[in-house]
Amino acid sequence: MKRSTSAPELLIHLNRSDRRSLRLQLERELRRAIQTGRLPSGSALPASRTLADDLHLSRGVVVEAYEQLRSEGYLTAAAGSATRVAARRATISAPAARARTSIAYRYDFRPGLPDVSLFPRRAWLTAVSRSLSRASSEALDYPPPEGVESAREVLSEYLNRARATASTPARLVVCSGSAQAVSLLCRVLRDHGVRELAVEDPGHTDQCTDIQAMGLSTPRIPVDNQGLSVDILESTRAGAVLVTPAHQYPMGSVLAPERRAALLEWAARRRALVIEDDYDAEYRYDREPVGALQGLAPDLVAYVGSASKVLSPALRLGWLLVPPALAEAVGRAKAGADRGSAALEQLAFADFVERGSFDRHIRRTRRVYRRRRDLLVSALEAHLPRSTLRGVAAGLHVLMELEAGIDEAAVIRLAAGRDIRVYGASAYRATPAAGAPALVLGYGNLQEEDIVPGVRQLADVVDECRPRRKQHRGRPERVRSARPAQSAH
């Protein structure tokens, strides 16, 4: 069989009952395709023989049409290479590529993101290659909606081992990130008559918006240093609650043992569901590891996790461990949503976990993040001694409470002007003004060498936002603005 190397697909419509000749029709069609931009500048046309075959024409008709358009300047043809659309033709209204909305800052303390430059490209590619060459043809058919069986086995074993869950493949659903896991649970809960899904306050605002978009209301339950206030949850009519027991987002607290017990007791009594978002539990530095709540009560807890914080959120690899009673409904919701997640990526991930690459990557990056955490904490203690740090023992961010009287919004604004991006705790709260002024400082994606200078400049900003006696107000700002070069990059 002949292998045609220059045969791009091109849809041309010829009308055989038209009085105009096929050659004229072909020319008109090609001309229009070029004019409207369907055939952009520089794109290759099929070889004349190929196009003739496709359109059931004699080759001469295509050769003549190409020749005509070449003479009109629509096409170019260098000897021995493909006929191409000429470069000088403008295409229609192709909008300029939209700029990404995010602006790059010199120092960006964005939380919730790992250092994606550490993504193990080579090991991942090896896993893709190995799993693709070993995949059966059946693995290239529609995947089971709840996930490829062998991948769920590997993942179950990992979660039981590393997170102390009580997982079996039958309880596990592979999802497109943890976001989809929460969205599927919302759908199933709504179908089961649940109207309220309680969330933490402060908490993950995007999740809250997603849940509301799924038609559930979201009573917000305060969080303190012991985690979620279960006694306040008791006073709601919520049929489910979304919590971050191992590392509260963004406060960093661990759900205290008596609160864990009370939460499970609430769920059992109310026949309610606890959704455990175990988003960054792999990263803990100098505290006891906290096992998953799900392992204690697999019938009451749905466990949500992902590869986003360990590997990369671009993989969109998440997982959901559901109580047996919900497994079938969640599987059906997943089938309805997208018929299942991409099989090849699941197989690659299973290979990556099975061969120890995932564990190795966790250990390697844990050391990196620990160093960053140490540097950040000591820099903050040195340069911002009046603030209070919380949640330093784990995760990829710390919460820094600013001293009373400092305006959080002013700090963020002034910092942005100095090319430093920081994130206020207010954005995570139901009532933004309710808590102490605080910043959520992510260090996952902050390079080591940027930490000390970033904190030093942030300290200058906070210093300038500190309330002073009237005669001094505004003076430091003028002083700094006299030397802008120092904070520019």
Add this chain to the structure above:
Amino acid sequence: MKRSTSAPELLIHLNRSDRRSLRLQLERELRRAIQTGRLPSGSALPASRTLADDLHLSRGVVVEAYEQLRSEGYLTAAAGSATRVAARRATISAPAARARTSIAYRYDFRPGLPDVSLFPRRAWLTAVSRSLSRASSEALDYPPPEGVESAREVLSEYLNRARATASTPARLVVCSGSAQAVSLLCRVLRDHGVRELAVEDPGHTDQCTDIQAMGLSTPRIPVDNQGLSVDILESTRAGAVLVTPAHQYPMGSVLAPERRAALLEWAARRRALVIEDDYDAEYRYDREPVGALQGLAPDLVAYVGSASKVLSPALRLGWLLVPPALAEAVGRAKAGADRGSAALEQLAFADFVERGSFDRHIRRTRRVYRRRRDLLVSALEAHLPRSTLRGVAAGLHVLMELEAGIDEAAVIRLAAGRDIRVYGASAYRATPAAGAPALVLGYGNLQEEDIVPGVRQLADVVDECRPRRKQHRGRPERVRSARPAQSAH
């Protein structure tokens, strides 16, 4: 920095305020993990030094605990290799791997599936490798919900060129298969107050179920040889309609030009949305190509396509081209559903298309499927001359209307007993008994050498299901059952 090669992640909880010694606690925890199956037979334990570091213990404590469990038979340790969980311990209630529900038949005429054994593994791996090595770190961050910009550019250009769409990257949303595309549209339509989404009858039953699960009702509009009966659509209150204009599923008809015009006129007058499911338009053999409806009226039509029929449904790669007025709402729905599709797969697909591999694969497989189609059609004409074939000019299946009086269900049942799987048209109809008895015969995933013998045996089955005079009833069945070896495999 030391690279530990045998350091699986393992969550062990020690309580320093417990009166029991840390060594006893560690032993108890490990024992329990093995008993409950958290640590399955044969799995490797972390090196003693690594576990000691993790748990802030002296190494001696870990060594002693391992030694104790080895003497109890829980662990094994060969000199120079990792300590492992002993093989004889049974794990808890791990359910036997569930058998896949699908049974393999000798001849399976399943429609809607390409030959996945033709998946271009090498070219795909090259695309993955090339795109991964060229990806920026930014590409490993959360992807834009509507899809990676560069992938949408490449895909837009392809669709405009090959399917005559009017696409721009801003109108394109990359989805997890076409199923997610339809699900997102349902969500947006419902939010816009649409209550009814009309579908074709016969049509894609799974889609219908999904749409109903999204809270929309699905009036079913009859299809004839000209495609959807637009005049019947007029009599409904539907705010949208899902159609397969290029190749009706499963009838195989093309939406006639006057129906296309009437459909768009209906959409404009009712301010309704036409959803065009272009599921297998790449495969056409001996008829004029039919351009996408979307290209004629991009403000009225949402175009849905996927790589499932050309490459593999396991990729879960789909796309949705939306009217500008809906683009923002669909992007928001996608963000809420899963924050966007996997970026690396999008980049790989873009590379695959950009370098011509996708077009080459289409041309190559089109020749393969054309040969299978030719073989199938001539075999059916030879062995089942009294049936009528429809939709032979395109796609990956034909519709075979059985002669009147033959019981479709009986044919399917009897065929199954002979190891032949065929699919009845009734399953695609709103009222199963409404149409003529017919089979939907897929040839995409049927090997060439199986076509003639498969058809021959199917003809025997149909023959036996033909109504006969009383004295003959049942006889052919006995004759055949006397030689079961012929139809067994």
